[in-house]
Amino acid sequence: MIERIDIDHLTLRYGDVTALDELSLSMVGGKIYGLLGRNGSGKTSLLSVLASFRKPTSGDVRINGQPVFENQAITSQIAFIRESGDTVEDTEKVESAMRYAAYLRPNWDAEYAARLLERFEVSTKARIGSLSRGKRSALGIVLGLAARAPLTIFDETYLGMDAPSRYAFYDELLNDFMEHPRTFIISTHLIEEVSRLFENVVIIDRGRLVVQDDVETLLSRGNAVTGPADVVDQFVNGYGFTVIGTRQLGRTKSAMVYGQLDPEKRAEARAAGLDLEPLALQDLFVHLTEPRGDQS
Amino acid sequence: MFDDRSPIYRQIAEQIKQAILTGDLQEEEQVMSTNQYAAFYRINPATAAKAFQELVDEGLLYKRRGIGMFVSPGARERLRSQRRERFFADVVEPMVAEARAIGIPLREVIQWLEQREGEEER
Missing domain, CATH: 3.40.50.300 (P-loop containing nucleotide triphosphate hydrolases)
Structure with a gap:
């Protein structure tokens, strides 16, 4: 054993x-x-x-x-x-x-x-x-x-x-x-x-540990927050989420954040007209191990 | 509540709830085991167990030691009343929002519903 x-x-x-x-x-x-x-x-x-x-x-x-x-x-x-x-x-x-x-x-x-x-x-x-x-x-x-x-x-x-x-x-x-x-x-x-x-x-x-967690916990921590760029920035910065990637299409921005989103924050995001979507493990992996020049 | 891609354990929990609601799973009936679910969905048994735990916590399933999981008495009625409470927020509100967005007056929606009601009464 x-x-x-x-x-x-x-x-x-x-x-x-x-x-x-x-x-x-x-x-x-x-x-x-x-x-x-x-x-x-x-x-x-x-x-x-x-x-x-x-x-x-x-x-x-x-x-x-x-x-x-x-x-x-x-x-x-x-x-x-x-x-x-x-x-x-x-x-x-x-x-x-x-x-x-x-x-x-x-x-x-x-x-x-x-x-x-x-x-x-x-x-x-x-x-x-x-x-x-x-x-x-x-x-x-x-x-x-x-x-x-x-x-x-x-x-x-x-x-x-x-x-x-x-x-x-x-x-x-x-x-x-x-x-x-x-x-x-x-x-x-x-x-x-x-x-x-x-x-x-x-x-x-x-050669270093980036993260170790239960899959379900890991998945619950990765979310894409999508909506008008200024609203997304306000929400993401307001709570100090770790942003692991962003994408922008016209005025719509999608920020991939890593951190616990409790039900209150979820409700708040929805009320502000933001879309929340869980990140797939593959996306989380890509963004957590992306070359960023400097190791953070 | 309804994410586009909710975690797999929640999807399994939802499926079991749906089966209880529709009567496919009767009260006091045994539910398939964690391992059966795991094999069927090709998922880690711990993930399947999480779905079951959620349903136990909600009082919808209960465990008989050494035998397995069973649907709790009153589970169906509890689910029905939960869904009734959320019906307007979860089902009607999005419909109203969609009708607004595409320019269907609420009056027209109401007329449609009334006509539908008439058909059902006939």
Whole structure:
């Protein structure tokens, strides 16, 4: 069981490049987490340190209070599936990848794995090197789900998969999570598609934490306030909302604000003739991680 | 109250309320489980649970330990009276505003309604 994950002032440097910069966050077990960030924001670095694939430059990662790095008791509970599900040699067949996983993974469910391979139409006789990109991703998903590891990490594991296969993945993930509750961390670019699967979302940028919150809370904080420009400005500035983006069309302005809008403020905005619309997670993400020159 | 894109849990709560109002869900009837909702809508079960919690807080559903969620006695009547209270503000006011905006005199709206009433009485 993963009770909790604590990441404390985690820094990871590759030569001159700082991939993770004093990043701190905590997760409690038993939830599906989404990890969002732009390319190069440090997602894979973070997940690699979490799975003990990399040693941090400074700071630490603890799972259930125990340091993760080179801690066999902890790492055996983690399944880390990278982009295209790399696990064994390309020359091996899918069935030997299954045997290998059965040997390595204490909770491996071979029957479930077989069912998943069938669902994703991956032949057990195929050589891994000959699989298309999509089928390789599907293989990664099978290895990740059937491992039933207390902590399962999928790092953009959908490359090359078509929409029906991705939706099959989402269905399998949800169902298996409900039948065998455990902790999942999923990093993704396809935010709209998967955001509803997450309970909690972590957004990082330039190796730092931008925001972490429950999806529903995050969504309730992002709103587009639209109306005559002067009225919008008055409302937004009057309450000191954090404006994360604006757009203007003629005299109509739309300000994307981040902050709690209680019912009184909502009523006031409506009375002033303003339109309020919740922002989609994708929009929130884009505006919270937009290049702004200076880090605020 | 009515955002264009309200949170998914609120949409689920609204759907269940609608089903109670129309009688698709009877009082004392069991509601599908959080997991069933989660699987059906492809959403995190915690999100579905939030919808249920909202309905429990409003006294429309109640929990039977170890069995599931059920529609509370009197839920339908409570919803009906809530909707009646909000009917003029939520339904009639926007209609009046729309009629004004496009230049339909209220007189004409009233005539239409009276004609409609006549048809229903026939």
